[in-house]
Amino acid sequence: MLAASAQGAAPQASEALLRALGPSGQLLEPAQGTALVADWDACWVDGRRIEALSQWSALMEAGRLADVNGAFALACRVGDELRLTRDAIGERTLYYAQLAHGWIFASTIHALLASGLVPRQLNLRGVATYLSYAYLPGDETLVEGVREVLPGEVVHLPLTGGKARHEQFWSVPEEVDASADLSPAREEALRVRLRQELEGAVSRRLPAGEKVGVFLSGGLDSSLVVALAKRLHDKEVITWSVSFGPEYRNELPFSTLVAEHCRTTHRVVELAPRVILRHLDETIALHSDPIGDPLTVPNSLLFREAGAEVGVVLNGEGGDPCFGGPKNLPMLLAELYGEVSVVDDELLARERSYLRAHQKCFDDFGQALSPKMKAAVAERPLEATIAPLFADPRWRTFVGKLMALNLFLKGSHHILHKVDEVSAPFGVLPRAPLFDRRVVELAFELPPQLKLKGSVEKYLLKRAVEDVLPREIIDRPKSGMLVPVEGWFQGPLLPEARARLLDGLKPWELFDRGWLERLLSGKLGGLRPRHGVKIWLLITLEAWLRTVLAK
Amino acid sequence: MICIRCQHDSKYSERTGKKCPHCGGRFAFEPRENDPFTDMAVQRAIDTVSANGQVKWGVEHLYYELCRRKKSSTKGAAVFVVLFVGFGAGIAIGTAAPLALLLHVPAVFGLLWYTYQNVGNELFARGAFEQLWDRWGQVHGKPKGVIARRPPEAKPARAPEPDLGDYSFDRAVICDRARTVDLLLANNFHFENNCAVLSVGGYPQQAFETVRRMLRRNPRLEVFVLHDNTPEGCRLAHLLANSPEWFKGLGIRIVDVGLRPLHAGPFERLLLRQNREVPAGGGLSAAEASWLSKHSLELAVIRPEQVLKRLFRAMNQFTRAVRAPAAPRESRVAQGRLSPGAAAAGAAVAGAAVLAPTAALARQREAEELERQRKKNEAAAQGGGDGGSGASSSSGDFEVDIDSFSSDADTSDGGADSFG
Numbered sequence: 009m010l011a012a013s014a015q016g017a018a019p020q021a022s023e024a025l026l027r028a029l030g031p032s033g034q035l036l037e038p039a040q041g042t043a044l045v046a047d048w049d050a051c052w053v054d055g056r057r058i059e060a061l062s063q064w065s066a067l068m069e070a071g072r073l074a075d076v077n078g079a080f081a082l083a084c085r086v087g088d089e090l091r092l093t094r095d096a097i098g099e100r101t102l103y104y105a106q107l108a109h110g111w112i113f114a115s116t117i118h119a120l121l122a123s124g125l126v127p128r129q130l131n132l133r134g135v136a137t138y139l140s141y142a143y144l145p146g147d148e149t150l151v152e153g154v155r156e157v158l159p160g161e162v163v164h165l166p167l168t169g170g171k172a173r174h175e176q177f178w179s180v181p182e183e184v185d186a187s188a189d190l191s192p193a194r195e196e197a198l199r200v201r202l203r204q205e206l207e208g209a210v211s212r213r214l215p216a217g218e219k220v221g222v223f224l225s226g227g228l229d230s231s232l233v234v235a236l237a238k239r240l241h242d243k244e245v246i247t248w249s250v251s252f253g254p255e256y257r258n259e260l261p262f263s264t265l266v267a268e269h270c271r272t273t274h275r276v277v278e279l280a281p282r283v284i285l286r287h288l289d290e291t292i293a294l295h296s297d298p299i300g301d302p303l304t305v306p307n308s309l310l311f312r313e314a315g316a317e318v319g320v321v322l323n324g325e326g327g328d329p330c331f332g333g334p335k336n337l338p339m340l341l342a343e344l345y346g347e348v349s350v351v352d353d354e355l356l357a358r359e360r361s362y363l364r365a366h367q368k369c370f371d372d373f374g375q376a377l378s379p380k381m382k383a384a385v386a387e388r389p390l391e392a393t394i395a396p397l398f399a400d401p402r403w404r405t406f407v408g409k410l411m412a413l414n415l416f417l418k419g420s421h422h423i424l425h426k427v428d429e430v431s432a433p434f435g436v437l438p439r440a441p442l443f444d445r446r447v448v449e450l451a452f453e454l455p456p457q458l459k460l461k462g463s464v465e466k467y468l469l470k471r472a473v474e475d476v477l478p479r480e481i482i483d484r485p486k487s488g489m490l491v492p493v494e495g496w497f498q499g500p501l502l503p504e505a506r507a508r509l510l511d512g513l514k515p516w517e518l519f520d521r522g523w524l525e526r527l528l529s530g531k532l533g534g535l536r537p538r539h540g541v542k543i544w545l546l547i548t549l550e551a552w553l554r555t556v557l558a559k
Numbered sequence: 560m561i562c563i564r565c566q567h568d569s570k571y572s573e574r575t576g577k578k579c580p581h582c583g584g585r586f587a588f589e590p591r592e593n594d595p596f597t598d599m600a601v602q603r604a605i606d607t608v609s610a611n612g613q614v615k616w617g618v619e620h621l622y623y624e625l626c627r628r629k630k631s632s633t634k635g636a637a638v639f640v641v642l643f644v645g646f647g648a649g650i651a652i653g654t655a656a657p658l659a660l661l662l663h664v665p666a667v668f669g670l671l672w673y674t675y676q677n678v679g680n681e682l683f684a685r686g687a688f689e690q691l692w693d694r695w696g697q698v699h700g701k702p703k704g705v706i707a708r709r710p711p712e713a714k715p716a717r718a719p720e721p722d723l724g725d726y727s728f729d730r731a732v733i734c735d736r737a738r739t740v741d742l743l744l745a746n747n748f749h750f751e752n753n754c755a756v757l758s759v760g761g762y763p764q765q766a767f768e769t770v771r772r773m774l775r776r777n778p779r780l781e782v783f784v785l786h787d788n789t790p791e792g793c794r795l796a797h798l799l800a801n802s803p804e805w806f807k808g809l810g811i812r813i814v815d816v817g818l819r820p821l822h823a824g825p826f827e828r829l830l831l832r833q834n835r836e837v838p839a840g841g842g843l844s845a846a847e848a849s850w851l852s853k854h855s856l857e858l859a860v861i862r863p864e865q866v867l868k869r870l871f872r873a874m875n876q877f878t879r880a881v882r883a884p885a886a887p888r889e890s891r892v893a894q895g896r897l898s899p900g901a902a903a904a905g906a907a908v909a910g911a912a913v914l915a916p917t918a919a920l921a922r923q924r925e926a927e928e929l930e931r932q933r934k935k936n937e938a939a940a941q942g943g944g945d946g947g948s949g950a951s952s953s954s955g956d957f958e959v960d961i962d963s964f965s966s967d968a969d970t971s972d973g974g975a976d977s978f979g
Contacts, residue, residue, distance in 0.1 A: 249916070251914070251919050251923070254919075254922040254923050254926030255926055258923065260916065260919055260920050260923055261920065261923075263916075264916045264917075264920055267916060274916050275913055275914075275915075275916075276913070276914045276915070276916050276918075276919040277911055277912075277913050277914075278911060278912040278913075278914055278919060279911050280911075283911050309911060313911070313913065336726075337726070337728060337753050338749075338750045338751070338753050340723065340726060341728070341749045341750055341753070341754075341755065342749075342750050343720065343723060344723060344766045344769065344770060345744055345749060345756075345763060345766055346765070346766075347709065355717075361750065364747075364750070365750075404721065405720060405721060405722035406720035406721075406722055406723055407722055407726070408722075409720075456722055456725075457722065457725045457726070460726050461726075462726060462727035462776055462777050463726065463727040463728050463729045463777050463779070533610055533611060533612075533613035534610075534613040534614070535613075535614070535746065535748075535751065535864070535867050535868065535871065536751055
């Protein structure tokens with residue numbers, strides 16, 4: 009955890025920053041001889057693990073950050089400039105803000121706010137972004153004036169005044185050739201390479217001489233990480249799965265099948281609705297920006313559980329954005345058909361589809377938002393923000409574009425963020441082999457037709473691991489990790505949701521009260537109203553506003 | 560008559576020039592001058608077909624909604640007259656010759672039945688509806704949510720992506736007419752349910768050949784056929800299964816979820832009378848051919864929301880049946896709630912239980928069994944009906960969803976959960 013405040017700022021501000029970061033906090037203080045601070049985990053360069061801070065100075069000076077594979081955030085003072093940087097894929101992060109006399113940065117927004125130097129002011133347009141994605145993509149945050157460093161970016165902050173300058177040392181690789189060779193021989197060569205890279209990525213993340221944990225949902229991605237970890241690790245592999253109680257649907261048959269097949273020590277953690285509720289506020293209070301994914305609390309509770317037994321937990325995050333997971337086919341359909349009826353702005357149709365594909369509140373704006381929120385959105389519609397990404401000529405195929413967007417937006421601002429934040433308090437290091445930089449780079453070298461083959465999602469990834477997993481896991485259709493939010497909010501958690509949404513959100517004047525009432529009573533109408541998902545999204549927002557912004 | 564703009568209720572004598580005396584807004588209709596509906600009645604019909612603005616709809620849906628509404632008022636009045644006259648006559652006869660009541664009472668009941676079956680059943684004439692629709696548009700503007708198809712000559716906004724046609728889909732809905740395709744696309748059914756939608760006649764033109772080629776590439780494809788209750792519609796599933804341009808010889812599963820004669824019951828008053836030769840075969844049974852020679856019934860008689868929800872449900876039920884997960888073997892299930900290793904860590908999360916996987920699975924199976932029994936009991940208590948059981952019958956090269964359609968909106972949503 010890193011931080012520094014403006015030159016000339018009161019010493020109390022620095023103390024507050026450091027206190028907010030907890031025991032692992034490091035302060036950048038060039039005057040005290042600390043001209044570089046780094047927060048890193050499982051970083052490799054030239055085939056060797058990075059062990060010492062001095063290695064980072066050398067890498068920075070030699071301009072070799074692009075050669076590093078692993079999770080890191082660095083901050084350093086070079087001459088009249090403060091430089092902030094974040095790893096290529098976005099496993100660690102940094103936030104910064106401009107002050108009257110300089111800059112302030114930290115690993116968390118909590119620390120920036122605790123310094124007393126950043127006003128606790130809500131970014132209204134950011135709320136609309138959050139309601140569409142369930143997270144904050146790009147450098148926008150929910151606090152007015154605070155930006156986030158992008159993955160693979162160096163931000164140069166001039167200490168003598170002036171604007172930030174952005175330099176990209178890594179980005180999602182360009183797509184090679186749209187009419188790629190799809191011969192069986194090439195497919196086989198790519199399959200072998202992918203398997204090698206996957207094994208390398210898992211190996212690089214195994215803790216030498218210690219037990220390792222893996223979170224196992226029973227889907228393809230986490231299952232393949234379990235299978236490879238078991239084969240490559242010489243110590244015990246412990247797997248954890250979640251159940252929400254026998255009255256709700258779950259994936260236990262699949263996760264148990266994998267655990268038995270791979271002979272891991274397997275645990276099922278059963279989380280009843282009251283347990284979720286008890287740990288709700290403390291989990292959401294960990295987020296720098298709210299993440300409205302119902303898995304945050306279960307994830308955090310798993311880390312807490314795992315922390316008692318292991319120091320490193322692997323997960324299967326990353327398989328979807330890199331290898332052709334769900335949401336590509338609906339986007340393809342939207343692209344093929346276009347708009348059937350007459351619409352005002354046909355040019356942004358696919359951007360709208362992309363926002364819609366997140367299945368959150370994008371289509372509810374007309375009825376859900378308060379007048380002041382509507383005004384904030386009208387200034388710059390959300391579609392316009394992602395239009396440049398769709399138009400980027402580096403990704404030539406449609407599926408290639410979607411993969412790049414998902415990696416850039418969701419990977420670094422939702423998935424990796426989430427596991428980083430909810431694991432931190434429990435002293436556990438989360439590691440995501442499928443987000444390994446070499447794996448990601450190979451993923452973008454693969455022709456999209458081998459990721460999405462016909463209607464088979466993640467085709468080549470499945471082929472690369474079919475010998476180590478039960479057939480049922482390879483063949484099962486994608487279901488996503490099921491969280492029974494619909495059941496929770498029609499039953500045990502509804503009274504709590506009513507109080508939080510109707511009373512808790514009221515002073516912020518973000519929503520139309522009638523819409524909130526309809527949402528809570530399950531009467532939004534339409535074909536797939538998804539009441540539970542939206543209630544969870546708003547509960548998260550309310551708890552974040554209360555525990556992080558307004559604290 | 561109530562104004563739809565300001566809700567003011569005015570008398571005929573208060574209205575001049577078809578204007579509301581309160582807000583001055585124009586009325587489209589004046590029942591006192593022989594218009595069949597009030598503005599408020601049409602507005603309510605629009606609210607119903609659009610599920611209060613939540614669903615996109617076609618003009619044909621409004622037509623049938625108005626047919627339903629027109630029928631009920633005429634029929635109600637006729638039934639009332641028969642009852643009133645019959646009762647009056649009954650009193651007169653009862654005082655004069657009480658024994659004659661033995662004939663009179665059954666005769667009144669017979670007449671009531673005849674009236675109920677036959678009066679007020681004539682469909683609202685299409686021409687009259689067109690005029691009504693035009694006038695509504697002139698006065699109130701085109702209603703929100705009505706599907707207006709984009710002109711086919713409209714150019715694509717940008718060049719197509721090079722790889723678009725390289726993939727495939729697991730599900731497709733094939734319709735007998737373009738307007739049904741419009742209904743599904745305008746409501747984003749394709750996007751929400753990950754399925755292609757085409758009409759047999761080649762609509763939508765810009766995507767048709769590409770999408771059909773993509774579909775033919777997938778041996779696991781499931782095709783759902785949605786159609787009017789007409790000879791062509793009812794033969795569609797058979798045609799798709801046997802046409803080399805479609806799915807002949809590809810071993811693809813085809814489920815007919817459209818309207819067939821067996822579904823016509825609840826819509827008797829909306830049938831279109833026909834008089835034609837319809838040969839059996841080609842996907843039609845003799846009984847169906849005979850019914851179709853005298854009648855037909857458009858899919859548009861069903862409110863859009865119900866069409867979409869029923870299709871959604873049918874799709875999930877038929878698909879789920881194929882993909883049920885395999886349960887782990889019973890012999891490996893051990894006893895005991897907490898595994899020894901987990902007991903030590905069991906206290907980490909306040910209130911959470913750490914279970915041995917076998918115990919968790921056993922609990923899961925118990926709960927599933929309870930749920931199955933609960934559903935069974937519920938079904939028994941309701942005596943069947945339109946419970947959406949996903950029943951089907953097989954007709955050789957395709958299956959038919961035989962669950963009944965109802966004329967009222969079905970509200971089940973399958974309780975979709977979050978896919979975090």
